[in-house]
Amino acid sequence: MTAVEPRFTRDQPDVRRRKLIEATAHCLAEFGHAGTSVRAVAAKANVSPGLVAHHFKGIDDLIVATYDHVGAQIAEILGAAVDTAPDDAEAKLRAFIEASFKPPVLDRDLLAIWLSFWSLVRRDPGVRKVHKKIYADYRRRLEGLVAEIARARRFKIDAHLAALGFTAMLDGLWLELCLDPTTFAREDALRIAHAWVDDLVAGGFRALAVKRT
Amino acid sequence: MTAVEPRFTRDQPDVRRRKLIEATAHCLAEFGHAGTSVRAVAAKANVSPGLVAHHFKGIDDLIVATYDHVGAQIAEILGAAVDTAPDDAEAKLRAFIEASFKPPVLDRDLLAIWLSFWSLVRRDPGVRKVHKKIYADYRRRLEGLVAEIARARRFKIDAHLAALGFTAMLDGLWLELCLDPTTFAREDALRIAHAWVDDLVAGGFRALAVKRT
DNA sequence: GTGCTTGTTGTACAAGTGTATAATAAGGAA
């Protein structure tokens, strides 16, 4: 009854790919972009280096897949926060803010993934495409909420521009908070973001009322 | 009269360091973080690889020096925009905005430097220190202008928080514009940033009036 | 001129990189 345990286990391609993607995320978090190589990922996944090449074109391809995967997770978390909030555009916008500034969104490890992905955007058209899609979805959701608030409160605003600015502010706060949590706290970021909504609700940003030409 | 030209020229250490720093900036812009090695920098500077090691501890040290150098340049450009603007806080703030969204500040090459520096912040305490200093200076200038506007217009605001939010928005717009200039234009970024100032001048962001506890 | 300091080169080496390859074996199908 000496069960000979197999030297390795076979996985379905998509299962193995997901495991490799998760290993890549851990490597980026632990070693950064420079320390994330095919071999490092393979070691993290307890797998031979050759297997990585069998499933992905290279380390860049793997990072793109990781961004795609993690990006979808984040979008789902933020989406869930909006969906479970009361049926009111302002409440949903505030729920979005709350979800943005707590884990797992507010997370240094996540920034590490984002940074190495951003550094690929310029050189790789495929990467650029994924980045564009994720950000477009991200902005569309906020733009819809802003437009709905304006409609309910009966004032005009260029929701597209307003959402662009709001997205940038959230992004900037998130980035700087992940980079260096000592300069200001997440409570500060929350106050700033909520104050922006206060101002929007009060009919602020009148300068953005006219549709851009 | 066959002038034997010297095989190489000797530079003062600080001169050579600056040349290497500029070569590093070019490498980061052209090849990205992954393609910026001691050898690549040396080649770009028409210098032997060994010389880089003679002046800098390694490639990371060089990137930090590059960030420090370029960061000071940018601070100077933005500072000059503020200083040459009319003696009015609002005008100065708007001049700051204008300078932020045109070259050489709005520049993909600059983002490449910033990205590779950000990716070092987490791991290296020295890098963290430089980053902290540059951002503190950056925010202090904006905070001063915001406070002056509030004083002149006789309303209360937490200038610290307001400047934090404004900085984040400028950062976010700048980042996304450098990453992908096709989604929105610099004119959009300008409108958004100026609208924020409009709102500030009109006494917006009243939610930030109370000093944080 | 002469000598000295040190910026600079060229080379060498060990370690790490991506990738290709043949050999292996896990696990489902028949």
Place this chain on the structure above:
DNA sequence: TTCCTTATTATACACTTGTACAACAAGCAC
């Protein structure tokens, strides 16, 4: 069971990387 597909391993190769080192020479002091 037997066969077959292919996920997986192990190894090898050519290349790049950071770093160390001795030799060299530019340019200043004298």
